[in-house]
Amino acid sequence: MNLKEPLPPLNAIKVFEAVARSGNMARAAEELHVSPSAVSHQIKALESWFERQLFDRQGRELLLNEDGRRFIDVVHPAFQQLRLAARRMQEPPGGRLKVAICPSLASTWLVPRLSAFLDLHPQISVELHSQRETVDLTRSSFDCALRYCREVPRGHVGQVLMAEDIFPVCAPSLSPITSLNDLQDHRLLHDALGELGVSSCSWSTWLSEVGVPELARSEGAAFSDSNILYEAACLGMGVALGRSVLVTNQLASGRLIRPFDISMRSTHSWYFISTADKLITPSLTAFRDWLLYSGLHRTPDDELRTAFQSE
Numbered sequence: 001m002n003l004k005e006p007l008p009p010l011n012a013i014k015v016f017e018a019v020a021r022s023g024n025m026a027r028a029a030e031e032l033h034v035s036p037s038a039v040s041h042q043i044k045a046l047e048s049w050f051e052r053q054l055f056d057r058q059g060r061e062l063l064l065n066e067d068g069r070r071f072i073d074v075v076h077p078a079f080q081q082l083r084l085a086a087r088r089m090q091e092p093p094g095g096r097l098k099v100a101i102c103p104s105l106a107s108t109w110l111v112p113r114l115s116a117f118l119d120l121h122p123q124i125s126v127e128l129h130s131q132r133e134t135v136d137l138t139r140s141s142f143d144c145a146l147r148y149c150r151e152v153p154r155g156h157v158g159q160v161l162m163a164e165d166i167f168p169v170c171a172p173s174l175s176p177i178t179s180l181n182d183l184q185d186h187r188l189l190h191d192a193l194g195e196l197g198v199s200s201c202s203w204s205t206w207l208s209e210v211g212v213p214e215l216a217r218s219e220g221a222a223f224s225d226s227n228i229l230y231e232a233a234c235l236g237m238g239v240a241l242g243r244s245v246l247v248t249n250q251l252a253s254g255r256l257i258r259p260f261d262i263s264m265r266s267t268h269s270w271y272f273i274s275t276a277d278k279l280i281t282p283s284l285t286a287f288r289d290w291l292l293y294s295g296l297h298r299t300p301d302d303e304l305r306t307a308f309q310s311e
Contacts, residue, residue, distance in 0.1 A: 008049045015042035016054065017079050020072045023061055085280050095283050096125040100137075100145040103130040104226035105270065108246050110146065117290050124283045132224075137275050143284050144274040146291075148198070150267060158273035159292055162245055166200050167263035169242035169256040171234055177259035180212050187238030190222040191229055200266040206241055209264050230256065245270060 018028040019039060029036045043062075047053050054068035064072060101110060106128055114126065135145050138155050152158040170177065174186060193201040200206065204216040220238055223229035226246055233240040234255040242256065243266065250256035272291055278284055 008046055009042070012042040012046035012049070013075060014079075015039055016046050017072070017075050019043060019055075019062055020064055020068065020076070023063065025062065095123075095281075096127055097144070097283055097287055098127045098129065098142045099287075100129050100131040100135045100140075100142045100147075102132065102146065102148055104246050105146055105148070106130055107227060108249055112249075116294070117287065120290065121283070121286055124286065126287070137273065137278065143278050143281070144272060144288070147271050147273055148193075148268050149271055149273075150269075152271060152273060155275070156273050157276050157279065158271045159288070160269045161272050161291060162270040164266040164269060165244040165263040166206060166241050166266050167244070167258055168239050168260070169230070169233055169247055169251070170239045170259055171236040172254065172257050173236045174239070174259075177239070179260065180207075180210065180215065180262070182259075183207075183215055183239060188217060188220040189229055189232055189238040189240040190218075190220055191226065191241060192222055192224040193226075198266070198268050200264060200268070201241060201243070203241060206264060210262055 015028065015032065018031055019025060022028045022031065025036045025039045025043075029039045032039070043055070050067070050071075052067050053065060054071060055062040056065050110128070118124070118126065129142065131145070134147065134149075134153070135142055136153075136155075137143075137145060146161070148164075168177075168183070170186070175182075177183065177186065188203050190203060191198075191201045200209075204213070207213055207216045221232065223232065226243070229240055230242070230247055230250055232238070233242075234250060239259075242251075242258070244263075247256055251258070272288055274284065274288070279288070
């Protein structure tokens, strides 16, 4: 059985696209800086591969036949995208980036580090928009989003920035907590994310995972904003489930402590998310690479993983 290569000769496709646009081998040859005979050879090679003609010859002019028109309808947009990508790659990074980001990650993690990126790329402006709602980047003007999610949404591309561990945190002023059973003597502070599908942020799920489901209770206080949740914990209101990325500063300053060393890995991670066409721009590529490869998030407990998903 004679098996063909999965693609026609790529150089022949390039020549075909040029001839189809110009309608003349001589003009295509001039554009491609080759001889007319070389163009003719490539067209014949492509037609041989397809085992059918793609042009009707009328003297020196070439007119696309039905098969040729069907092929150029696919090939021409692809070459236009390649030309656009090449132009964008040749441009220096610059312009304004619109970034959708969870308020908690913006205030506790990105903003304290952002000046380093702006120092590296002074020609790029970064516009942060606090967004708790998931943004469909295929339909919005945002260039990218930093989101807490389980996977990359359909139609988008992305990479994991940081995994996250979940563990109890409280103010040092609370009565000593040395074991899980001591939690029953304290108010539990609830993260609303636990009721919105992020099960690992739920006290009920967390306590079940560590083997003491009977300690779960719903009374206490609940917060839709993680920043307010951890501020309440800092003030001694009760015990919260700390997310490792978001409580780093409070732990470092001593405003929060980990009463015991028990944690579980979150079902969600922090993702950089964009779309394939937006990532062509040099400024967004520079921002993504800075987020991923500058060592911003590498701690002993963090595991850098990369995951791509498209439609």
